[in-house]
Amino acid sequence: MRLHRNLVDAVVDGFMQINNDGLYADKVIERLLKRDKRWGSKDRAFIAETLYELVRYKRLYTEIAQEKAPFTVQSSRRVFAVWAVLRGITLPEWYFEGTPERRIKGRFDELSRVRAFRESVPDWLDALGVAELGEETWGEELHALNQQAAVVLRVNTLKIDRETLRAQLAKEGYETELLEGYPDALQLKKRANVFLSEAFKQGLFELQDTSSQRVAPLLLGAWNPSQGSLKVADCCAGAGGKTLHLAALMGGKGKIVAMDIYPQKLEELSRRAKRNGAYNIEARLIEAKYLKRQRGTFDRVLIDAPCSGLGVLRRNPDTKWKLTPEFLQEIRQTQAQLLAQYSLLVKEGGNLVYATCSILPSENEQQVQHFLASEAGKRFTLVEQHKISATQGYDGFYMAALRVNSEQ
Numbered sequence: 001m002r003l004h005r006n007l008v009d010a011v012v013d014g015f016m017q018i019n020n021d022g023l024y025a026d027k028v029i030e031r032l033l034k035r036d037k038r039w040g041s042k043d044r045a046f047i048a049e050t051l052y053e054l055v056r057y058k059r060l061y062t063e064i065a066q067e068k069a070p071f072t073v074q075s076s077r078r079v080f081a082v083w084a085v086l087r088g089i090t091l092p093e094w095y096f097e098g099t100p101e102r103r104i105k106g107r108f109d110e111l112s113r114v115r116a117f118r119e120s121v122p123d124w125l126d127a128l129g130v131a132e133l134g135e136e137t138w139g140e141e142l143h144a145l146n147q148q149a150a151v152v153l154r155v156n157t158l159k160i161d162r163e164t165l166r167a168q169l170a171k172e173g174y175e176t177e178l179l180e181g182y183p184d185a186l187q188l189k190k191r192a193n194v195f196l197s198e199a200f201k202q203g204l205f206e207l208q209d210t211s212s213q214r215v216a217p218l219l220l221g222a223w224n225p226s227q228g229s230l231k232v233a234d235c236c237a238g239a240g241g242k243t244l245h246l247a248a249l250m251g252g253k254g255k256i257v258a259m260d261i262y263p264q265k266l267e268e269l270s271r272r273a274k275r276n277g278a279y280n281i282e283a284r285l286i287e288a289k290y291l292k293r294q295r296g297t298f299d300r301v302l303i304d305a306p307c308s309g310l311g312v313l314r315r316n317p318d319t320k321w322k323l324t325p326e327f328l329q330e331i332r333q334t335q336a337q338l339l340a341q342y343s344l345l346v347k348e349g350g351n352l353v354y355a356t357c358s359i360l361p362s363e364n365e366q367q368v369q370h371f372l373a374s375e376a377g378k379r380f381t382l383v384e385q386h387k388i389s390a391t392q393g394y395d396g397f398y399m400a401a402l403r404v405n406s407e408q
């Protein structure tokens with residue numbers, strides 16, 4: 001592979017923005033890719049993938065390079081040089097002066113014996129992972145979470161069926177494959193920016209990982225349209241990934257109240273709903289008065305809770321460096337509060353799903369156990385729960401379905 005100076009400059013620049021200014025990698029990359037219109041898809045892929053690798057393995061690479069934040073152009077180049085040497089890429093002398101290749105490889109062999117360096121995580125997080133999951137599982141999960149994520153689409157069945165979409169995407173140059181057990185999913189055979197496709201602009205699909213695609217079917221359970229329409233609350237709807245899936249599975253019928261505490265997210269949700277042709281969604285900011293009025297009136301309630309995001313490190317590797325023990329503690333408290341508060345919305349005979357994109361038992365099954373033992377949880381029974389490990393190839397996820405006991 002030959003390195004092009006303007007591409008390496010973009011990576012170095014992005015590395016400094018992410019690490020010195022605390023910006024999110026995806027946002028930095030999105031902006032960087034707009035810098036030069038002449039860049040083709042390979043150039044863009046080089047910038048994006050290299051930057052993600054540098055974020056994923058930040059601890060390992062910076063330790064080998066013996067560099068620390070705040071990074072200068074020179075020190076960022078030295079970190080980049082570590083990445084390149086470990087990939088066997090020849091570095092041009094005029095740009096990287098005197099890179100110590102042998103020392104880099106030697107340090108890599110040494111540091112790779114220690115998991116926190118090899119998989120690049122802060123010590124506190126490594127210790128927490130071991131305490132929660134055990135040495136072996138934590139090591140395997142971390143390794144899996146450092147791989148590149150697959151690009152999975154969810155067919156918007158309100159507008160098109162999977163085979164027709166597959167054919168349309170193929171015509172546009174995007175080859176996809178089916179995934180067993182996921183009736184609405186298509187996986188790209190080769191990474192590509194599918195947001196540029198006509199099919200996306202027409203609202204024929206959304207990007208949604210397979211693990212996340214399991215949540216809406218779990219919430220709807222055995223329900224089918226002949227049983228009448230449903231009233232559903234999506235309490236942590238965000239920009240609506242799961243709301244849109246619910247709308248499609250409900251055939252655009254019934255009603256979904258999509259709530260969040262951030263108006264910007266709900267605005268994005270409404271834009272996406274329009275593109276998807278999903279007209280049974282009411283987006284509303286969380287409001288105590290509304291929650292009180294609607295107590296016990298929903299057939300289904302989804303709590304897709306805010307969490308550590310440790311299950312989606314493939315997509316957001318920055319999380320490793322932004323997460324703190326204090327934030328984790330706070331988010332666990334929030335999760336418990338949301339369960340206590342939003343579970344009140346479920347009516348007699350109704351169902352609740354609690355989900356997170358975390359792999360930590362303290363955010364998942366322990367929260368559910370704690371809830372079931374609480375006053376608000378007394379009327380519920382656990383129906384089923386799924387702990388999806390990242391070693392299965394997709395996002396690490398947790399979801400539990402609870403039902404209101406009918407005898408009460």
Ligand SMILES: C[S@@+](CC[C@H](N)C(=O)[O-])C[C@H]1O[C@@H](n2cnc3c(N)ncnc32)[C@H](O)[C@@H]1O
Binds near residue numbers: 240259260306
């Ligand atoms: C995991 S994300 C939701 C992702 C979304 N359901 C999807 O599928 O795209 C969690 C959401 O919870 C929201 N949130 C945080 N605190 C909340 C609260 N107290 N009540 C409701 N939503 C909250 C966040 O703004 C965030 O959008």
